[in-house]
Amino acid sequence: MALTNRSIQVDRKPMTWLESIYLWNIVKGMAITFSHLFKRRPTISYPEQTRSFSKVFRGLHVLNRDEEGRERCTACGLCAVACPAEAITMEAAERLPGEEGLYREEKYAARYEINMLRCIFCGLCEEACPKDAIYLSQTFAPANYGRSGFIYKKNDLLIPNPLTEPEAYQKALGEKASKN
């Protein structure tokens, strides 16, 4: 019984003499493979060429700074609460007098770690953040030799300071720059 009209009846006729020396079919097959010599190769030679990600790609996290180069994060912990994979840990500290140029508010994150092996790059931390302090960038976490290498510390995550290293800052902003 035919389930679909796409099924093709297998032809079990014995081969004719010409078919049995295979030559014609082999020539046909070789013409097909030969045509592939002139086809465009879809390969991207990875380390030299990279494929651009889509605009909504969620990659490695970046801890943001404001225009004066102060860290935006206040260590409120909303991102850690929102995180379904429990990849984020942090420790809060109080800003001391004289540190106003470093931290935007009077509370800041003394320790901020994201375990990239746990992270599922869902972007819920970005959505949870009331201070626009964390966002997911267009890069991904590179390979590493040990597990500890995948626990990203605050230094690994912080965006370069826009006042002292403006070029690196612009580069880190990437697509985000046009979005704002």
Added chain:
Amino acid sequence: MYLLTMDWWLVLEKAILVAFIVTISLVIAMYTTYAERKVAAWLQDRRGPNRAGPFGLFQPLADGGKLFFKEEIIPVSSSRFLFILGPSLAMITALLTSAVIPWGGHLHLFNRDVSLQIADVNIGILYIFGVVSLGVYGIMIGGWASNNKFSLLAAIRGASQMISYELAMGLALIAVLMLTGSLQMSRIVGSQVEGSNYWNVILQPVGFIVFFVCALAECNRTPFDLAEAENELNFGYHQEYSSMKLGFYLFAEYINMFISSAVMSTLYFGGYDILPFVDETKWGLDPNLLSILGFAALMAKTFFFLFVFIWIRWTIPRFRYDQLMNLGWKRLIPLALVNMLITAALILWLKK
């Protein structure tokens, strides 16, 4: 006194030629492995090896180095002497065939007429057949000495396949021999080169196709690579081999490919004849230059056949064993026989 009367220059000349030809076959075999991977990649819309050196040109060196430095394993239950003899035999027989192929015309150097053929024996083509048949022993001994069921099965398959296809190959060749009237390689080429004579492929298209198919089978190339059937016999006769002994087997296959391409160009495509239907001597070129151009022409033909070998390998799946035997015994041999009879009849008819 006898030593003094010997033509020592001839010995030197031949020694240089042997060294040159062997080196060339080895280097070409090496780069055929590279070409194989590259062409395979192109046919499959990939890029192929491109990391070692520019365009991956050092890839064969890297592969060879790897094979040299790998651990040499000789299984305990194997027959040690035969185990080593197998790959040596494969390599030796692969290289021996190049001796009777005329690689070019004559070079006139230092007041001597240097022939670009190592040995112009009057039974040249029989010699090639003999040596190629010896190549079966490389496979058979290797498979037997490994003391392994799969290897032995593969070796038996390979041996029976080579013997079956040699028959059709010989029958296809007889037609050429009838046209030329000689077994001597230089005369077979000469009859095609002289003046504006035809290449044998024009007179013998069917014979050429039969010969080509049999050459594929003799080299154990896909679609006839039943001897090494990697997915059914687990790599066949060289399953137990490692390091450079494995390398020799793989390498011998590529040398065989090169040599049989050269033989095919010699027998059917005019050898070192540069263009068909054209008398090259009328171009008024320096004879030495003409010889070198002839050598280049032979190489170009050989490379074309190497490409076809590779092209076929990456197009056609392997034959089943019964299909292989049916094709050999029931199709190719009758075809070659009919071809031979028709050629013979035509020769007799036209000569009258």
